Amino acid sequence: MMENETKTIEIKDLDFYYGDFQALENVTFDIPENKVTALIGPSGCGKSTFLRTINRMNDLIDGTRVDGDVIVEGDDIYKDEIDVVELRKEVGMVFQEPNPFPKSIYDNIAYGPRAHGITDTEKLDEIVENSLKHAALWDEVDDRLDQSAIGISGGQQQRLCIARALAVDPDILLMDEPTSALDPVATAKIEDLIDDLKEEYTIVIVTHSMQQAARISDYTAFFLMGEVIEHGPTQKIFEKPENQKTEDYITGRFG
Amino acid sequence: MRKSFEHQLEDLNQDLLKLGSMVEERIHKAITALKNKNDELAQQVVENDDEIDDYQMEIEQECINLTALQQPVAKDLRRINMVSKMATDLERIADLAQNIAEIALELSASDYVKPLVDLPKMGEIAQEMIHDALDAFVNSNADKAKEVAQRDSKINDLDEQILRELLTYMVEDPKTVQQSNDLIFVSRYLERIGDHVTNICEDIVYIITAERVSY
Numbered sequence: 001m002m003e004n005e006t007k008t009i010e011i012k013d014l015d016f017y018y019g020d021f022q023a024l025e026n027v028t029f030d031i032p033e034n035k036v037t038a039l040i041g042p043s044g045c046g047k048s049t050f051l052r053t054i055n056r057m058n059d060l061i062d063g064t065r066v067d068g069d070v071i072v073e074g075d076d077i078y079k080d081e082i083d084v085v086e087l088r089k090e091v092g093m094v095f096q097e098p099n100p101f102p103k104s105i106y107d108n109i110a111y112g113p114r115a116h117g118i119t120d121t122e123k124l125d126e127i128v129e130n131s132l133k134h135a136a137l138w139d140e141v142d143d144r145l146d147q148s149a150i151g152i153s154g155g156q157q158q159r160l161c162i163a164r165a166l167a168v169d170p171d172i173l174l175m176d177e178p179t180s181a182l183d184p185v186a187t188a189k190i191e192d193l194i195d196d197l198k199e200e201y202t203i204v205i206v207t208h209s210m211q212q213a214a215r216i217s218d219y220t221a222f223f224l225m226g227e228v229i230e231h232g233p234t235q236k237i238f239e240k241p242e243n244q245k246t247e248d249y250i251t252g253r254f255g
Numbered sequence: 256m257r258k259s260f261e262h263q264l265e266d267l268n269q270d271l272l273k274l275g276s277m278v279e280e281r282i283h284k285a286i287t288a289l290k291n292k293n294d295e296l297a298q299q300v301v302e303n304d305d306e307i308d309d310y311q312m313e314i315e316q317e318c319i320n321l322t323a324l325q326q327p328v329a330k331d332l333r334r335i336n337m338v339s340k341m342a343t344d345l346e347r348i349a350d351l352a353q354n355i356a357e358i359a360l361e362l363s364a365s366d367y368v369k370p371l372v373d374l375p376k377m378g379e380i381a382q383e384m385i386h387d388a389l390d391a392f393v394n395s396n397a398d399k400a401k402e403v404a405q406r407d408s409k410i411n412d413l414d415e416q417i418l419r420e421l422l423t424y425m426v427e428d429p430k431t432v433q434q435s436n437d438l439i440f441v442s443r444y445l446e447r448i449g450d451h452v453t454n455i456c457e458d459i460v461y462i463i464t465a466e467r468v469s470y
Contacts, residue, residue: 211326238328240465250328252257 005032008172008202009054014068016049016058016226023049025226027068031219036194036203038213038234041223042254047206050223051174054204055091056084073171089116092165096177098157100149100164105132105141108149108160112168127167134200135163136193155186159193166201173197175205179212191216210250214238222246260325264334267317268393271338271345274310275389278345279382281307281352282448286378289359289441290371297363300356304349311346315339333465337458341392344451344458348385351444351451358437368424368431374438377413377445380406384452388459397463404456404470410449417442 009031016024024046031037039047052058053070056077070077077087089112100108109128118124128145132138137159141152149160158178165173175194179187194203194216207213213220214234221231222245230237230246241247248254281300288297318339321327327335384403391399421435421442453470460468 210328214328239332241329247329251331252260 005035007031008033008073009204010069010071012069012071014050014053014066014070016046016053016067017065018061019063023226024053027226027228029221029228029231031202031204033202034198034200035218036198036205036216037219037221038217039204039206039221039223040208040210040213040249042249043208045223046226047221047223048176051176051204051206054172054174055088055093057093059084089168090170091172091174092168092170093174094158094161094165094176094178097181098154098161100157100160102148102150104146105149105152105160106145108164109167112164116168131163131167132160134166134197135159136189136196137163153186155182155189158182158186158190162190162193162197166197170201172202172204175203177206177208180208187212210238222249224249257325260321260331263317263321263325264331267314267321267335267338270310270314270317271341272389272393274307274314274342274345275385277307277310278349278352279385281349282355282378282382282385285352285355285359286375288356289362290375292359292363294360294363297356297359300353301360304353307346307349311342314342318342330462330465333462337462341455341458344454345385348448348451351448354444355441358441362434362437365434368434371438373413373417373420374441374445377410377417377442380410380413381445381448381452384410384449385455388452388455391456392459392462395463397460400456400459400463401468401470404453407449407453407470410446414442414446 007030011030012028014024014027015022027046027050039051041047049058053066054072054077058064058066066078072087072091075082101111103111106128109131110124113124113127118127129138129142132141137156140156141160149157152160158181162173162178179190182190191212194205197203198218205213205217217234219232220234220237222229222237222241222243224245230241230243232242237246238250241250245254281303284296285300287293288295288300318335321335322332325331384406387403388400391397391403418439421439424431425435457468457470460466
């Protein structure tokens with residue numbers, strides 16, 4: 001991390017277990033504010049597990065255990081007094097497959113704010129419009145907000161899911177392979193969007209596309225068998241990695 | 256494990272080596288033609304330059320294809336970019352060999368003021384430098400590349416020595432000016448060849464260590 005950057009998320013000595021199986025081991029690094037951090041590594045290396053530790057999505061899985069610290073905006077999120085609902089409002093998430101609710105476009109976006117107690121129609125209208133604009137989707141759907149979200153294209157659905165995440169005004173966005181189900185055009189739109197969004201949000205993205213990590217991220221962490229092998233500026237990782245395992249993976253000579 | 260990519264990289268290595276040996280041969284022929292007043296050899300160097308140009312462009316195209324289709328990173332990226340650059344240096348060396356051959360043709364009708372000793376020596380050093388640099392390239396030997404680059408100072412010393420010597424001839428006898436001037440050019444061409452080989456050595460070190468050095 002550069003000296004003038006603020007760390008939004010600090011991870012210290014993080015271990016994670018699914019029952020007896022240790023999925024993360026001694027993970028330690030900082031994630032800077034308003035930057036894109038990409039997590040890369042082969043399937044089963046722990047990158048998605050790690051992503052889900054940042055908003056405690058792993059809590060939903062039985063038999064999991066966490067050791068070490070995940071500090072988000074100064075708070076250790078695994079302390080007892082942490083309100084997980086409040087945490088997930090600050091740390092939004094977008095998944096691999098677009099998963100809109102079978103409701104109208106408007107209701108998809110308004111769902112979160114309503115759940116957090118906003119009922120004022122004008123306020124909701126404003127949130128819906130702003131969120132869709134932030135997700136670069138407004139111009140494509142502003143004349144059909146009352147239509148079902150299931151009827152729009154996959155790429156539009158994924159931007160809708162990003163808009164839905166933005167509607168509760170988070171600081172951090174977690175993305176788990178957000179473009180793996182999309183065509184190159186829709187992928188390019190999401191990548192442009194990520195580049196715009198980092199002005200206001202801190203983004204952590206899991207991707208299987210090395211080229212995508214290289215294109216869109218400022219920092220890259222390479223995971224292998226539950227450990228972070230190397231973490232650093234993306235340009236350095238892809239031009240001059242320090243660890244031979246990183247070099248083998250990014251040049252495709254792994255395994 | 257990217258088998259086909261590995262093969263393509265190996266082909267690229269072989270192609271650069273082939274270009275290198277073609278260029279080595281050009282220098283050898285040009286200098287031998289100059290030394291022995293062999294017009295036929297000189298003519299071969301002058302006439303076959305297209306062959307080198309075509310081969311260089313072929314290597315360049317291979318590099319562009321690999322970049323576009325394989326999205327190389329890290330060491331692969333450095334190798335592919337540097338091979339393209341080294342091919343350009345080798346092509347320039349061949350052009351300089353051609354220039355030397357042209358002078359050999361010009362001078363073949365007249366007697367030399369003295370037998371040529373230092374110019375052939377320079378040519379030999381240059382040829383060995385190319386050979387050993389490419390050896391360092393295939394064996395990924397950065398120390399060797401550095402050692403080869405350092406030999407360039409021998410070429411530079413000889414260039415200065417030859418210049419001083421030929422200036423003396425020119426001052427003593429103005430009839431030698433034309434020939435001495437031509438030979439000074441040959442010396443300068445060989446000196447430039449040494450500089451191109453030094454570039455190649457720097458590129459090899461960059462491929463291996465990711466450090467940009469200047470010798």
